[in-house]
Amino acid sequence: MTVIAENRMSGAVRAAEQVLSSRAGARVTLADPVELGGSGRTDVVRARVAQNPLSLDRSLVIKVVPTDEPADAFARELASYKYANALPMHSRPGPQLIAFDNTARLIVLSDLGHGRSMSDLLGSPEWADPSHAISAWGQALGRMHAATVGGEGDFDALLRRGPGGGSVEVLPAQARMAVDLAPEVMTRYLGLPVHDEFLALLRRGEALFAEGDHRAFSPSDVGPPNILINDDGVQFMDYEWGGFRDASLDIAYAIVTFTPDLAPRWTDRRTDLETALVDGWRSEIQAIWPALGHDGELHRKVLTARALWVWMSTVWMLPVDLEVDPQSHGLALHTTDPTIVVGRWTDLAAAATRAGLTDIADFGVAAASALDAAWLR
Structure with missing residues (x-):
């Protein structure tokens, strides 16, 4: 993994910790990040929830659209996850939206596992x-x-x-x-x-x-x-x-x-x-x-x-x-x-x-x- 990739991954994890901690009103700590790739312009990371006041899943997936990319993809993906979250559970087409941050262009999702x-x-x-x-x-x-x-x-x-x-x-x-x-x-x-x-x-x-x-x-x-x-x-x-x-x-x-x-x-x-x-x-x-x-x-x-x-x-x-x-x-x-x-x-x-x-x-x-x-x- 390159230094740039490592910096991006650690930055994504820190940003996700801040969003989750603000939502919980107590510190959430993520550990053992693993890069999952992405669409070529999105950073995707899986991380284990080490400190967990929200009874979150054992691991979460973090997606970040870099700030030098057009904002369209983040806006549309966020709206899509919000919309899908409102569907009945058996009709949801993918992961659940857990948290997001507009400024950081960050979305935290449930981890679908390995399958x-x-x-x-x-x-x-x-x-x-x-x-x-x-x-x-x-x-x-x-x-x-x-x-x-x-x-x-x-x-x-x-x-x-x-x-x-x-x-x-x-x-x-x-x-x-x-x-x-x-x-x-x-x-x-x-x-x-x-x-x-x-x-x-x-x-x-x-x-x-x-x-x-x-x-x-x-x-x-x-x-x-x-x-x-x-x-x-x-x-x-x-x-x-x-x-x-x-x-x-x-x-x-x-x-x-x-x-x-x-x-x-x-x-x-x-x-x-x-x-x-x-x-x-x-x-x-x-x-x-x-x-x-x-x-x-x-x-x-x-x-x-x-x-x-x-x-x-x-x-x-x-x-x-x-x-x-x-x-x-x-x-x-x-x-x-x-x-x-x-x-x-x-x-x-x-x-x-x-x-x-x-x-x-x-x-x-x-x-x-x-x-x-x-x-x-």
């Missing part, structure tokens, strides 16, 4: 691990969505009352720019004519951030690196860009991001896993969104969101300026591996074929071929 990461389970040589984990992942997304329908006003109020009076969501802004540049990217970088039907699909996908019939809360980056399965079930761990949007964006994000972590021996069964993921999600949300009980409607909606995520991961690989580096946010969708992006196009084309969208499938095949020729040959 097993979704990435680890997907990479297991035992089929039961990825198949069970995928189903549980879909069900957890569905429970979160079902519990938060209609809560957007409450979340927005928390965001307005937070530090800075609100924040800008990075992903919707990135999506808007990526879609606006789509005609140029198709012709200049893919060497393909502008595909009007696919462009219309992208525009419908981008609109799901601001509208849509199935709006619910999302932590935003619901890919495998941010998911832990412990004794309490599936836990989502990063709320840095949490907010409300159409829930189909979440299930599509999960589909697009799980394949790179999948053990090679299971890649031929990824369609089965996609189906299990979607079915698990639908089992929890069908009662509140009955239209998604219709297979055609469901698959078209998910395909729309999926096309947007595949497009964004492609544009991030190209020399296209979208103003914000997604790697700095640690997004599971972001990759620098061209084989992953080409594979996402191939899988998108297969999904479009299953949905009966032949023109979209043909464009997916053409895009995969163009990128394969440009990057892998």
